[in-house]
Amino acid sequence: MKDPDITRRDFIKFLGAASVTGLSSELANAEPVDRYAKLVNTFKCIGCRRCMSACKRENKLPPYDIPESLIRDMDGTTYTVVNFKKSSRNTEFGKFVKWQCQHCIKPACAGVCPVKAITKNKITGAVIVDETKCIGCRYCYQACPYKVPRFDFAKRVTRKCHLCYTRLPRFKPACVAACPVEAIEYGYRNLLLKKAKQEAQAVRGYVLGEHEAGGTDVLTILHDPPQEMGMIVAPKKVVNQDIDKVRITFSGVGAAAAVVGALYLYSQITKDEGDDK
Amino acid sequence: MISKIETIDDKTSCYYIGISLLLSLMFLGVYAAVMSYVGSMEMLEFHISIPWTMMISTYVFFVASSIGLCIVASLGYVFGLNRYKIISKRGTFLAVITIIFGMLNVLLHLGHPERAPIYTTFTPNFRSAMWGIGFFYNLYIPLIMLTCWLLIRADLAVISENSTGWRHKLYALASGKKWLKSYNLQRFTGVIGAGSLCFGLLALAVEGSLFGHVEAREYWYGADIPVYFIFSSIHLGIAWLIFMTIITYKFKGEEMGERLKKLMLEMGKIFIILLSVSSLFITYKVYAGSIDAMKAKTVMLYIKGALSIPFWIFEMAIGTILPIVVLLFAVQRESLNGLLTAAVMVLAGAFVMKYDFVVAGQVFPVFKKAPLMFPAFMEILLIAGIGAAFFSVYMLAERFLPLKEAN
Numbered sequence A: 001m002k003d004p005d006i007t008r009r010d011f012i013k014f015l016g017a018a019s020v021t022g023l024s025s026e027l028a029n030a031e032p033v034d035r036y037a038k039l040v041n042t043f044k045c046i047g048c049r050r051c052m053s054a055c056k057r058e059n060k061l062p063p064y065d066i067p068e069s070l071i072r073d074m075d076g077t078t079y080t081v082v083n084f085k086k087s088s089r090n091t092e093f094g095k096f097v098k099w100q101c102q103h104c105i106k107p108a109c110a111g112v113c114p115v116k117a118i119t120k121n122k123i124t125g126a127v128i129v130d131e132t133k134c135i136g137c138r139y140c141y142q143a144c145p146y147k148v149p150r151f152d153f154a155k156r157v158t159r160k161c162h163l164c165y166t167r168l169p170r171f172k173p174a175c176v177a178a179c180p181v182e183a184i185e186y187g188y189r190n191l192l193l194k195k196a197k198q199e200a201q202a203v204r205g206y207v208l209g210e211h212e213a214g215g216t217d218v219l220t221i222l223h224d225p226p227q228e229m230g231m232i233v234a235p236k237k238v239v240n241q242d243i244d245k246v247r248i249t250f251s252g253v254g255a256a257a258a259v260v261g262a263l264y265l266y267s268q269i270t271k272d273e274g275d276d277k
Numbered sequence B: 001m002i003s004k005i006e007t008i009d010d011k012t013s014c015y016y017i018g019i020s021l022l023l024s025l026m027f028l029g030v031y032a033a034v035m036s037y038v039g040s041m042e043m044l045e046f047h048i049s050i051p052w053t054m055m056i057s058t059y060v061f062f063v064a065s066s067i068g069l070c071i072v073a074s075l076g077y078v079f080g081l082n083r084y085k086i087i088s089k090r091g092t093f094l095a096v097i098t099i100i101f102g103m104l105n106v107l108l109h110l111g112h113p114e115r116a117p118i119y120t121t122f123t124p125n126f127r128s129a130m131w132g133i134g135f136f137y138n139l140y141i142p143l144i145m146l147t148c149w150l151l152i153r154a155d156l157a158v159i160s161e162n163s164t165g166w167r168h169k170l171y172a173l174a175s176g177k178k179w180l181k182s183y184n185l186q187r188f189t190g191v192i193g194a195g196s197l198c199f200g201l202l203a204l205a206v207e208g209s210l211f212g213h214v215e216a217r218e219y220w221y222g223a224d225i226p227v228y229f230i231f232s233s234i235h236l237g238i239a240w241l242i243f244m245t246i247i248t249y250k251f252k253g254e255e256m257g258e259r260l261k262k263l264m265l266e267m268g269k270i271f272i273i274l275l276s277v278s279s280l281f282i283t284y285k286v287y288a289g290s291i292d293a294m295k296a297k298t299v300m301l302y303i304k305g306a307l308s309i310p311f312w313i314f315e316m317a318i319g320t321i322l323p324i325v326v327l328l329f330a331v332q333r334e335s336l337n338g339l340l341t342a343a344v345m346v347l348a349g350a351f352v353m354k355y356d357f358v359v360a361g362q363v364f365p366v367f368k369k370a371p372l373m374f375p376a377f378m379e380i381l382l383i384a385g386i387g388a389a390f391f392s393v394y395m396l397a398e399r400f401l402p403l404k405e406a407n
């Protein structure tokens, strides 16, 4: 196995990190020694869509009603899709782009979930929806900059890619394991990012996920920036920051105070004789 | 003074047609709700990429109405204006049922409503506006119910005294005279009412934040949304009070007392001011949106896109401009029919406005071109059922509870 795939040494390092930070359940809150991430190289992808079938198998999701090649978007039982995308800059060539939850470093979806059904494991990178907790409000879908979490109408909960968290970090996610051309890799984020930048530089491509949404634990080497590829563009900052939420809510609280003040003034100005003091 | 309690007793053919219509709509609503449970909730959505539609907008419409009603009614029992006390009972009762039916919309929209009380209590996310809404409504709802009860309990005791048998016992129980002897609880009512007003306003501020927080939905995002939610709730409250009061008197064929009529006209004047401010706000929002690169695409949906008809006809013409004109005439000529017409127009316009706001925010960046944004048939049935249940509960309350204004 070659670097940056998970080697025995990596795993021992990970265990070291885990022993420093405590029990595995506490990993989610621990600051990582080094976080893991997934790298998708669209320059390598041949569009075989084995990752899509592997995802279905691994997660015991119902099979597609139509051929995989015709699936364009994710849904409650389709966690990943592979779409052929052409850049608006270069329409001669196209690339197969594997798309899924980007496992944001600071996930907006987790920030809005009213019942904390979404958690981020800071070491493995996985952003996971607890399906036994989800109330099915779909607020996470609204908050996600990539519109990833989808409602499963049969289970009545929101579902999405969870990075095969039960396999991590000992084994790779199912899609990574299934890819015949190693277009998807899982390993340390810093090493993958370095590698992605080098490869992108060589082909004059673009690394998606370094800065988008404040950085994501899925990195994708694209032909061109996402706006040129006709993909959803996320701002290059953490979305839904708590301080911003406080600012917005306080504008409403200010308006509420103004209404109470206006009611008081109105009652004083229009007071009749006999009105309560 | 406690008035003699009057109820709907004349059962005309119009009354029976109305009841049959309400029952049929409620049946259809129950059918849609059951089908969405045994079948798939997908039937309640016109597009799976737009998950918040009419149920959410109706919820927003109802809860904003409830807070608006609470604001107007509080002028009597919190701020001590005697002329407003006559509408306190009807106002708070309407505030109670609008919030309950509003919540029903959202409960039916949740995939697992039964989990909500458990996990919002045991694993609350204080960073989520949705959790905040639940928290403040959990305070607002019992307080507004308590306020309503405090306002009508003396009248309940009168009905109890004037009746016999089970009716006597039931009303005595409802008045709570066994536990709470005094009926002179104005100060206490004022405090409870002030609590419901504060928590209601806070809930609405957080309700606006639910949309305002979402940075990934450019049209919703921003500090102006909670402010608009708060201010627009007041004219909704006035519209509901004018509409329900006048329609009740008309339905019962009763003459409105002078004091009440005067108050209706006073509210009509405030209504004109609020609608004028609201029209300025809409103009500002459209202008600011059209020059904001992030929001411009959605604003164009309103101006000349998929939402242009609902926007120009319902929101602007029916919901804002025409009611101002009608109100100007109505106030000048002291016409209750004019007030009623304006109130109905504003309610219809506000209902469409909330729908447009909720769905328009979800179009971009998912769609390149906006889809047809008409609600799903089953969702319409469900909302119609909820609306019918709302009016039925109000009619029953009008029949059995002392909501009538003292003339």
Ligand code: SF4
Binding pocket: A101, A102, A103, A104, A107, A108, A109, A110, A127, A143, A144, A145, A146, A147, A148, A149, A160, A213
């Ligand atoms: S891409 Fe969306 S669903 Fe995935 S972690 Fe980020 S915010 Fe959550």
Ligand code: SF4
Binding pocket: A112, A113, A114, A115, A116, A117, A118, A129, A133, A134, A135, A136, A137, A138, A139, A140, A141, A149, A157, A158
């Ligand atoms: S749909 Fe589920 S996971 Fe998403 S915000 Fe609501 S409760 Fe949380």
